[in-house]
Amino acid sequence: KAGVTQTPRYLIKTRGQQVTLSCSPISGHRSVSWYQQTPGQGLQFLFEYFSETQRNKGNFPGRFSGRQFSNSRSEMNVSTLELGDSALYLCASSLGAGKTYNEQFFGPGTRLTVL
Amino acid sequence: AQSVTQLGSHVSVSEGALVLLRCNYSSSVPPYLFWYVQYPNQGLQLLLKYTSAATLVKGINDFEAEFKKSETSFHLTKPSAHMSDAAEYFCAVSATDDMRFGAGTRLTVKP
Numbered sequence: 001k002a003g004v005t006q007t008p009r010y011l012i013k014t015r016g017q018q019v020t021l022s023c024s025p026i027s028g029h030r031s032v033s034w035y036q037q038t039p040g041q042g043l044q045f046l047f048e049y050f051s052e053t054q055r056n057k058g059n060f061p062g063r064f065s066g067r068q069f070s071n072s073r074s075e076m077n078v079s080t081l082e083l084g085d086s087a088l089y090l091c092a093s094s095l096g097a098g099k100t101y102n103e104q105f106f107g108p109g110t111r112l113t114v115l
Numbered sequence: 116a117q118s119v120t121q122l123g124s125h126v127s128v129s130e131g132a133l134v135l136l137r138c139n140y141s142s143s144v145p146p147y148l149f150w151y152v153q154y155p156n157q158g159l160q161l162l163l164k165y166t167s168a169a170t171l172v173k174g175i176n177d178f179e180a181e182f183k184k185s186e187t188s189f190h191l192t193k194p195s196a197h198m199s200d201a202a203e204y205f206c207a208v209s210a211t212d213d214m215r216f217g218a219g220t221r222l223t224v225k226p
Contacts, residue, residue, distance in 0.1 A: 043218075043219060102147070
């Protein structure tokens with residue numbers, strides 16, 4: 001079974017631009033979570049989608065948004081990029097809701113650099 | 116509410132020495148517990164998980180962890196560190212609808 005895939009793997013943008021990152025979960029997984037990872041702040045939860053609905057949200061500004069499609073693929077968008085948005089963005093998928101189904105499988109991440 | 120605390124953001128051991136990474140959890144219901152490892156510029160990989168069966172859980176690469184309810188702990192150990200074990204390690208808890216990760220512990224292995 002194919003793992004979680006994220007595209008692109010690397011991205012360079014300039015301040016003020018916007019960016020869209022994509023995540024394809026493991027087949028059969030209905031939940032997708034997004035995390036931002038930086039050396040200073042560590043692993044920070046952005047949001048989680050389950051069956052096309054946002055189920056949980058972290059403490060990030062509205063410039064960060066996401067969505068999930070009917071095939072469980074998910075995208076996250078960051079508008080008006082700032083230097084501080086440079087990070088590794090990780091996507092994780094799980095079967096669904098509830099602790100029995102919460103084990104998360106991570107993709108390789110997208111490395112975003114904002115210049 | 117559930118949460119995880121990893122004691123020590125950095126741990127350094129010599130090659131061949133015991134590895135001990137500490138994790139304490141807080142949960143109002145019986146939790147599932149996980150340890151993940153992350154190598155540079157990669158995603159997180161599952162090392163092992165506790166799902167209420169045996170309290171001593173064995174994972175990949177000779178890592179193991181013991182669930183101690185009385186101490187609300189789930190510490191990760193490995194008898195003999197290898198250079199290849201140098202990475203960041205994350206403890207996570209799942210007790211309700213979501214999963215919470217600790218801040219991570221960076222393991223350095225000295226030759």
